[in-house]
Amino acid sequence: MAYSWDNRVSFVIKYLYDVDNNGYLDERDFACLALRATIVDGKGEFSHSRLQEYQHIMMSLWEEIAELADFNKDGKISVEEFKQAVQQCCVGRRYEEFPQSMKMFIDTNFKMVDMNDDGVIEADEFRFNCIMRFAIDDVEAVDDAFDRLLSDDDRRRGGLTLSRYQELYAQFLGNPDENCCAIYLFGPLSEFSLE
Ligand SMILES: [Ca+2]
Numbered sequence: 001m002a003y004s005w006d007n008r009v010s011f012v013i014k015y016l017y018d019v020d021n022n023g024y025l026d027e028r029d030f031a032c033l034a035l036r037a038t039i040v041d042g043k044g045e046f047s048h049s050r051l052q053e054y055q056h057i058m059m060s061l062w063e064e065i066a067e068l069a070d071f072n073k074d075g076k077i078s079v080e081e082f083k084q085a086v087q088q089c090c091v092g093r094r095y096e097e098f099p100q101s102m103k104m105f106i107d108t109n110f111k112m113v114d115m116n117d118d119g120v121i122e123a124d125e126f127r128f129n130c131i132m133r134f135a136i137d138d139v140e141a142v143d144d145a146f147d148r149l150l151s152d153d154d155r156r157r158g159g160l161t162l163s164r165y166q167e168l169y170a171q172f173l174g175n176p177d178e179n180c181c182a183i184y185l186f187g188p189l190s191e192f193s194l195e
C-alpha cells in the first residue's frame with residue numbers, strides 16, 4: 001500500500017507541493033516554495049534578486065498547474081483534483097511528455113537536493129533530503145532506498161544525474177507498477193493519511 005500509485009501521488013502533494021500543509025495547493029504554497037528555493041540555493045543566504053527569479057518561476061508554475069488541475073476554478077487544487085491531473089498528464093508518459101510546469105518543478109527539486117551543485121545526487125544528499133522532509137527513525141531504510149534506485153551506470157557516476165532523476169520522477173508519478181525501482185525516489189514511504 002505504501003508504494004501504490006495513489007499513495008505516491010499523495011506523498012508528492014503533501015511533501016513536495018503543499019508547503020503550508022493545509023491539505024490543498026494554492027498560490028501561497030508556491031510563494032513559500034520560491035522562498036525555500038532561494039534560501040536553499042544560497043545555503044542559508046538571502047538574495048533579493050534570486051528571490052525575484054524564483055518567484056517568477058514559481059508563480060508561472062502555479063498558473064500553469066492551476067490551469068491543468070484546478071478543475072472547479074476555486075483557486076485551490078485539492079488532492080483529488082491533483083490526482084486527476086496527474087492521471088491525465090503523467091500516467092504512462094515519459095518526462096519529456098510531461099507538461100512544462102511539471103518538468104520545471106522536477107528540475108527545481110533536483111537543484112534543491114543536489115546541495116553541492118555538482119550535478120549528481122549522492123548518498124549523503126539523498127539522506128539529508130529524506131531526513132529533513134518527513135519523519136523517519138531508521139537510516140538504514142533510507143540508505144537501502146537510495147541503493148535500490150541506482151543502476152550500474154549510476155553507481156559508476158556516484159549517484160543520480162539530472163536526467164536519471166527526471167526519468168525516475170516521471171516513473172514515480174506515471175508508472176502504476178509497484179515493482180519499479182523509481183518508487184524509492186523519495187526514500188522509504190509509509191502510508192499517509194491526508195484527511
Ligand atoms: Ca497548501
Ligand SMILES: [Ca+2]
Pocket residue numbers: 069070071072073074075076077078081
Ligand atoms: Ca479546485
Ligand SMILES: [Ca+2]
Pocket residue numbers: 114115116117118119120121122125
Ligand atoms: Ca551533489
